[in-house]
Amino acid sequence: MTPHSDIEDIAALWLARQADGLSNDEQAQLTAWLDASAAHKAAFWRLEYSWEKAGRLIALRNPDTLADTLAETRRAPRRRPLPRWAVGLAAALAVVAVSATLWPRPAVYATDVGERRLVALSDGSRVDLNTQTRLRASMSPDGREAWLDQGEAYFDVAHDASRPFTVHIGDRTVQVLGTRFSIKRDGDTVRVMVAEGRVRLSGPKSASAPAPVILVHDEVAMGDGRSTLKSSTTSQRVEDNLAWRRGLLVFDQITLSDAAKEFNRYNETQLVVGDARTADIRIGGSFEAGNVEAFVRLLRSAYGLEIARDGETVKISE
Template sequence: MTNKIQIAEDNKIEAEAAAWIAQLHSGDVSPNDLSAFKEWMARSPQHEKEIKELAAIWGELDSLTQMAEPIRAAALSERKLLRPQQRYRVLQTGLALSVLVAGFIWVGSIFWNGNDVSAPIRVAKTIVVPVIVTTKVGAQKTQILSDGSKITLNTDTHIEIEFDTTHRIIRLLKGEAVFDVEHDENRPFLVYAGDGVVRAVGTVFVIHLKKNVLDLTVTDGAVELSAVNMQVDVEGDVTPVEKVTGFVKSGHEAQLVEHKAIIVPISTVDIKAKTSWQQGLLSFSGESLETVVFEISRYTTLEIEIRDPAIRDMRIGGVFKTGDIDALFEALEAGFAISVERPSENVIYLKQDTGL
């Protein structure tokens, strides 16, 4: 009986530690949270031990702020990104490949930019937690991985990172990112996004997940693009089955539509325009107003609505700073005869300017 009670208590502490790590990484940390964390750490040596073990997993990240200071020293000696030694099962199409292992527990919610998302975390003697990296609306971030590869996240983007000795796996759950991959033939670099997976060895490419459709642009080298189909066995278990749909070379872009790759060449000028957000710019050269509004809306919490159908297909050109939405509105009014109205603080209406 004593052993059962101790096991239950140990599991409770492990779960609490994992929940603290999730909150620390979310960045949603208040002064009250700081006090509660320090009190929890001081309550028992076992608490500190569990936090230190989890800290070793998260040591690559600088996202843990003031609440993470008590565990940062423990993380320095084990700065590696790890991935569970278990097979993948797919919870939902290609959107979120989550690791299902015997004995994992749900440890509450991880808050990603205000959205309540529950994530499975394995808590056991060998603790493995996917590294989660996110950006808020309008923000960007560069993440250096343990192998030297670099991921640059655009606005409102969510990724999960899982490395082991044989694979380098990234899951793009939302948004857009540039992947600058270090060459390693023995460890392929796999990026799961939507219903597809991109396989690289050493190259540079951009993936934008648009309404669960994988949009790929390769700027250096070549990658293999595969569709991921879900296969359900007689026991109801769901596993991913990958089918190669094409090889995408530098100077080409591809979309995965209905498990088929549509690959077309793209000019250097268009590549620069598509990746100009890395310099804090948005570049347009004849896109429709509807497309421009869709793109600009990714960088602001404002709700922008085209109220006049007659201007939806109006062609727009120009270069704008991602952090200066007002400059775009001023350009629309001055150069495109579009009226910009603000019915409320966070809502913008675009209409044709009739001059009345």
């Protein structure tokens, strides 16, 4: 059995790491540690409650405030020794403060194939993650930054004029004060679509980089390499492109080849279009992103297409 004092120390370290932002793996480790013993939960919750009540948890995210807090603690007269957990927590906070200053570590959020996830950031912003998406986010008193490493995300950014919200997509950036927009990244190809508000899309930082593009409501920009194409769209098209937030795919007369690619993003079962003539068939309608079987049945009944299965692969042809 782990000694009580060691449990207090571990709880203090987890509390400090949680305030700094936990990755998915770290959150799973913390959950497993809490679930392993009622004593673990009691120590963690007691520590968390004590510091929240004292109004000191904000120091975890602000090295200057933390330094002042620790200095006050050192100057204050002590009539009795500090509990072991308080000493452990102070040490843990000092480590976190130094780490946060030298090596900022964004929180990491990710989704698997077919998974969607709503992320609530500490500044009040909310981000919907689509299938196979990886996002990192760092919120601080000085700024708000996120990195879309892959996939697609819809941002509902809380307005804060003193802290612009910046999203990095490879060597491009999107900067915004408060708005709703989506970003889709496929390698070096980026699509930014604005549902509300105003954003600025900047290209790579180089002498030959294109000028930043300002996007407003119902505008979209496509970026590939050093090229950026801006165009206007309609509110309906924006809504259709965001239908994935409701678990749907909405197609407006796109090719079967492109429709298959979209379905393949959301499912382990992969659609393969067998020939160019079949690939060029135009598809329109609303479909459940995770229901490949229903889509294939509709293709067979509406177009008389041949469907051949081989494990997780479905080949479609005339």
